[in-house]
Amino acid sequence: MFQSFQDTASPEQGPPRLAALRTEMVREGLAGFLIPRADAHQGEYVAPHDERLSWATGFTGSAGFCAALANIAGVFVDGRYRTQVKRQVDLAHFTPVNWPEVQLGDWLNDQLSDGGTVGYDAWLHTPEEIEKLVKTCSANGIRFAAVNNLIDHVWPDQPAPPQGHISPYPTELAGEPHGQKRARLAQGLKKEGHGAAIITLPDSIAWLLNIRGSDIPRNPVPHCFAILRDDGHVALFVDPAKVDDALRAHLGPEVNLRPTQAFLPALHSITGIARLDPKTAPMAVRHALDEANIAFEHGEDPCLIPKATKTRAEISATSEAHLRDGAAMVEFLTWFDVQPPGSLTEIDMAKRLESFRRDTNALLDISFDTIAGTGANGAVMHYRVTETSNSTLEDGQLIVVDSGGQYIDGTTDITRTLPIGQPGDEERRAFTRVLKGMIAISRARFPKGLAGRDLDALARYPLWLAGQDFNHGTGHGVGVYLCVHEGPQRISRVSHVPLKPGMILSNEPGYYREGAFGIRIENLIVVQEAELFDGADDREMYDFLTLTYVPIDRRLILPAMMDAGEIDWLNRYHITCRDKIGPRVSDAARLWLDAATKPL
Known part of the structure; x- marks a missing residue:
């Protein structure tokens, strides 16, 4: 496990x-x-x-x-x-x-x-x-x-710093060799008059150099620092124990490997104006620049937006990972539906779901600890089940199952809320409101230049009409075999970053009643250019392509609360689930899938 x-x-x-x-x-x-x-x-x-x-x-x-x-x-x-x-x-x-x-x-x-x-x-x-x-x-x-x-x-028994192995990431999955990435970003530095950029975010460095690491559980990133110069050369500061000949060959002569302790002294030798991201770099770097009288300007990590706007190869790769993961989820839901109330615990759910993902023979890690919260535990938004808190799934309760996998070709994150036995009417009403908000984001069509803050209310409006809301953002960015929480893109009332084609986001409204139940529905979506309509304005429009295909539990839906467009979206989504996932699952799961995707 x-x-x-x-x-x-x-x-x-x-x-x-x-x-x-x-x-x-x-x-x-x-x-x-x-x-x-x-x-x-x-x-x-x-x-x-x-x-x-x-x-x-x-x-x-x-x-x-x-x-x-x-x-x-x-x-x-x-x-x-x-x-x-x-x-x-x-x-x-x-x-x-x-x-x-x-x-x-x-x-x-x-x-x-x-x-x-x-x-x-x-x-x-x-x-x-x-x-x-x-x-x-x-x-x-x-x-x-x-x-x-x-x-x-x-802290007398503080664990030692990690020394995880670093490996190359295939160019065919990344969609661009790291030499081209370095050259492209270096050109941007020159245009801004910067001689170098100091990069301290592990996922930025992993993306830039097409490498992956193993220093952090659930996140395949290496602990290291980097200085990208305006000629495309990179100094990579990393523990030598993490490096082997294969990595050296992958990085090539334009990436200079140096030990971690050489990072601060190397800042003293930067020529030209250094770029430092004040939102992500440690204050220790700012102090080192000040002490050495190195000229610097505050500026965004140059990897952030390029990393967030995925290449076609990355989108194609992660689409396959999501279909693979969706098939594992359908096998899990098929198993779950024949278990009687009172026979399972939250830990049973997490273990069995991980086993179905492992059966793909492609799972490299889970993308975060599975959230499997039933009853009152479901109202704890980031609940982590332990041997102490482990609860039995009782008749009439709901369970929130939020989980994901790390595959070489993609990172997944999906939430489904499931009924245990017969759900109550209050829970079904709240679930339907959450579903309406999730569908609203899925159907959104919006002009170029809008940010996550401009869309966030779409997911909340059905809940607001009932005097309800949820205390988290509607969506976060997601990497491709990188971090399941990736910035800077978000769907949130505090997000000012304009959404661009290629950005992957979660779409996960919810509702949580402390001490009673929780609800969350989550798919991953990617921003794309929208199709042109006859008679539309001459302006660039975007919409979302769905990556996640797993049925949403119809037993929790009150169709009378939904309008015709919402029902049509859900029925079409379920048809697509059946068509895309059906050929990938067992006979028993295919029968379950056929029943779970019947039209409302």
Whole structure:
């Protein structure tokens, strides 16, 4: 099994660890210390070595941070984790804070009315983060100081940094040799007057050089740093233990391999103006440039948009991966439907789903730990089942199954909400509203230049009419055998990035009633140029191509709540599911598929 069900949250360990941290704060003369869930590469998912937030607090979510002061320790979480955090931290010692509604700088101003110095690890925070804090807090006498990481001082059995092997990624799947990518981006640097770009995001480097790594569970990226020069040459800073002759041959003479510890000294030798992304680079890089008097300008990581706009080869490859994964899902749903209520647990569901993906003989990893939450657990948006929390699927409940696979040709992410026995009318009404929002995004047609914020309301409107909503974005970007959460593209009310053809996104509205049930429906979609209509304006229009083909459970749908266009979309979607997936599954699954895709 790729997935473990061990309960890694240790709320009882939080108080003594917090006390040890506060002892270090006193020794360093600090009024506070910041503990982000981050590593030197600012990735969402981190290696065990960098799980400082969960070690210190017990909170295991994939986003959040703690601000530990002398008399209070705030754990900042967004809407996805507000139920989870209350289960995982000792509430007598840690205080959950609703973020981003409450900003860290404002909170520090309230808590440190007499001022003081707050310490932070410069490798774990970006210039944008620190500059915002300084601007917000300086008038109140609060200072911020880069210090050695205090958690590392008090974590006696901290795991070692990862040393995962790095391998070439096939050019035929990437759609472009890394030499062409480097040359193309180098031309962009020249146009901007930049002599080099400092790249610190692992998935950016993996995309740029057509390589994949194994330093992070579920995410095939390598921990490394890179400097791309305006002539297309790259200096790659990586632990030599991760490199073999095959990788050296793949990279060629224009990629200079150097050890990780040479990264900061190499910044001193940059000629021309360096480009630094203030949203993704660690503050330690900014400090090194300042100390060496190297001229730099803030600018976006040059890989972000090219990586997000997939090539035709990438879209073709990931389409095949999604069909393969869809067949595994249909086999799983066929198995699930003959299991009586009360006979399965959440762990049974996660294990069996992974086994069907393994049966493809193509699964390299799961793309994230499977979310299989029944009843009240389904209302925990990023619920991770453990041996402690494992619940039985009881008659009348719903179960949210959010999962995905990592294949050499693509990364998948799909959510289906399933009834256990006979679903209730309230659950069916909420499910149908969520489905209407998901269909609205699927059918969206929009002008060039619009961003995710312009589409987000389409998914929420049916819920808003009932006074309901969900506390997460409608969709995130997805890579191709890279990270399942990929920026900068999103469907979210805070996303300003214009959507472009080739961008892959999730489409996953939901509804969650704490203590009762959860609902989420998710497909992956890709932006494409829309077909021209007779009589349409002379303007460029985009729409979405669906990548995910797995039936949506008809037993949870109230057709009377849907209009004719929505029903037509669903019926056509189900016909396509049958046509694309039917030839790939067993006879039993084909019979199930025929029944599951009957028209409403």
